[in-house]
Amino acid sequence: MILSTKVVKLIKPLLFVLLIIPSVFWLYLFVEGRLGINPIDKLEDKLGELALRLLILTLLISSLSKTKYLRALQILRRMIGLFAFYYVMLHFTVFIAIDHFFNWQFILKDIVKRPFITFGFISFLLLIPLATTSTNNMVKKISYRIWKKIHMLIYIVTPLAALHFFLLTKANKIEPIIYLSIIFILLLWRLYSKLIKN
Amino acid sequence: MKIFGSEITSYRTYLNRRKFIKASFVTTFLTSMSQPLFAVHETNSDAFKNGLDPDDTLNKYYEITNYNNFYEFGTDKSDPANNSSLFHPRPWSITIEGLVKKPMTYNLEDILKDVTLEDRIYRLRCVEAWSMVIPWQGFPLKLLIDKAEPLSNAKFIQFETVFRPEEMPGQRRRVLAWPYVEGLRMDEALHPLTILSTGLYGHDLLNQNGAPLRLVVPWKYGFKSIKSIVKLRFVEKEPKTTWSQTNPNEYGFYSNVNPAVDHRRWTQATERRIGEFYRRPTLMFNGYEEKVAHLYQNMDLKKFY
Numbered sequence: 112m113i114l115s116t117k118v119v120k121l122i123k124p125l126l127f128v129l130l131i132i133p134s135v136f137w138l139y140l141f142v143e144g145r146l147g148i149n150p151i152d153k154l155e156d157k158l159g160e161l162a163l164r165l166l167i168l169t170l171l172i173s174s175l176s177k178t179k180y181l182r183a184l185q186i187l188r189r190m191i192g193l194f195a196f197y198y199v200m201l202h203f204t205v206f207i208a209i210d211h212f213f214n215w216q217f218i219l220k221d222i223v224k225r226p227f228i229t230f231g232f233i234s235f236l237l238l239i240p241l242a243t244t245s246t247n248n249m250v251k252k253i254s255y256r257i258w259k260k261i262h263m264l265i266y267i268v269t270p271l272a273a274l275h276f277f278l279l280t281k282a283n284k285i286e287p288i289i290y291l292s293i294i295f296i297l298l299l300w301r302l303y304s305k306l307i308k309n
Numbered sequence: 310m311k312i313f314g315s316e317i318t319s320y321r322t323y324l325n326r327r328k329f330i331k332a333s334f335v336t337t338f339l340t341s342m343s344q345p346l347f348a349v350h351e352t353n354s355d356a357f358k359n360g361l362d363p364d365d366t367l368n369k370y371y372e373i374t375n376y377n378n379f380y381e382f383g384t385d386k387s388d389p390a391n392n393s394s395l396f397h398p399r400p401w402s403i404t405i406e407g408l409v410k411k412p413m414t415y416n417l418e419d420i421l422k423d424v425t426l427e428d429r430i431y432r433l434r435c436v437e438a439w440s441m442v443i444p445w446q447g448f449p450l451k452l453l454i455d456k457a458e459p460l461s462n463a464k465f466i467q468f469e470t471v472f473r474p475e476e477m478p479g480q481r482r483r484v485l486a487w488p489y490v491e492g493l494r495m496d497e498a499l500h501p502l503t504i505l506s507t508g509l510y511g512h513d514l515l516n517q518n519g520a521p522l523r524l525v526v527p528w529k530y531g532f533k534s535i536k537s538i539v540k541l542r543f544v545e546k547e548p549k550t551t552w553s554q555t556n557p558n559e560y561g562f563y564s565n566v567n568p569a570v571d572h573r574r575w576t577q578a579t580e581r582r583i584g585e586f587y588r589r590p591t592l593m594f595n596g597y598e599e600k601v602a603h604l605y606q607n608m609d610l611k612k613f614y
Contacts, residue, residue, distance in 0.1 A: 147376075147386075147387075148371075148372050148375055148376040148386070148583060149376060149386070149439060149581070149583055151581065151586075152439070152581075210588075211588070212586075212587060212588070214588075217576075217578075217579070220576070221575075221576060224571075224576075225574060225575055225576070226574070227574055227575075278574060279574065279575075281384075281437075282380065282384060282484050282485060282555065283380075283384035283484050
């Protein structure tokens with residue numbers, strides 16, 4: 112059965128609400144002081160984790176929408192990608208404004224000296240051009256060919272984000288390893304389908 | 310009517326009896342009023358403030374018992390509180406072996422009979438850069454060491470946590486190489502700040518805090534303060550410790566709190582005190598520098614991290 116465009120278009124606004132809810136909910140709990148015993152860490156972790164999951168989801172959608180059955184999923188990709196950026200922004204803002212309270216000297220040193228923060232930061236920087244060139248107008252302006260090239264960056268952004276998570280985990284590395292494996296498989300799949308095409 | 314002298318209650322006994330009645334009335338009243346444990350402990354926290362440093366405030370009983378690193382019960386901070394209900398901290402025995410005159414297995418009760426439990430308020434600094442202030446009850450580790458009479462070539466002690474995967478769900482997966490082991494140099498172990506704790510806030514240790522007996526070494530990162538101890542092994546050479554085995558580049562044997570020596574992956578210069586918004590600067594030896602710095606006088610602390 113082929114997933115119809117109609118259905119996906121119907122789902123889209125629901126998905127929008129679904130994806131915005133966590134941020135509102137967590138910020139509300141945080142302000143209310145109900146986000147556990149170490150709320151700053153918890154907020155930072157939750158935002159970062161969801162951002163990473165959404166990045167992986169956009170990769171997955173890219174691959175799935177290459178098949179004719181699920182082509183319609185492509186309609187959701189930009190929105191989910193932008194939500195990933197939204198959660199990365201929130202994650203980064205909490206890091207700067209709450210966790211380290213604008214202690215710039217400290218933050219800069221952390222970014223340079225701590226590999227896991229370095230990777231996370233690079234991943235964030237590389238995500239900015241993707242977000243800023245996401246509108247239809249921008250795609251027209253810079254031409255689809257260049258747009259496509261820029262958006263290849265997602266294949267660097269997502270592994271870096273997963274590596275960021277892997278490196279900060281102390282002992283129980285199952286979750287980051289699962290993410291890294293999914294990314295690895297998706298990359299292989301993309302490579303494989305490219306080779307077949309040629 | 311004749312009254313025998315023996316029938317007359319002495320004034321003293323009379324007073325004691327009044328006291329007893331009064332006391333039992335108060336007890337009954339309090340028991341009937343009592344709420345869940347943590348509520349009582351939070352309201353009673355004033356009773357444990359003796360010796361609190363002016364810059365510190367005690368963390369709440371709820372915080373101390375619900376935000377724990379005790380991987381034997383799972384790796385989330387809330388796992389130890391949630392997954393430890395099947396654990397049986399009594400009866401409990403502790404084996405002392407290795408280079409001692411009196412290797413022996415003790416019942417915990419027998420050890421506790423011979424010691425006086427003291428109140429100790431200590432800062433606890435986790436290697437993950439958060440910290441708490443905890444009112445422990447316990448006794449100096451030295452008392453147990455003296456009992457065992459170490460031989461002169463005993464230079465270190467290795468401690469071991471109980472291994473009970475059927476009661477400790479975290480041990481069913483090899484997240485760390487079980488059983489958890491830790492170690493101290495003999496002079497660190499004998500130091501008067503080093504205690505074996507049996508309780509906090511006047512309450513027996515809960516399972517998630519390392520019941521029934523745990524080490525507390527306040528100038529070292531929290532993971533050195535090994536929980537639910539079943540064995541002390543007196544040895545000549547520096548013993549292996551779980552975290553330094555897991556990741557030797559990141560965790561050393563000494564693991565003294567030191568803002569100048571960073572963990573490989575994160576800074577140790579600041580910390581978040583649980584319950585506070587702003588980070589605090591981390592203090593050398595967690596603020597116990599005056600009392601312990603002499604132990605490391607001629608050591609390069611960057612090398613022996």
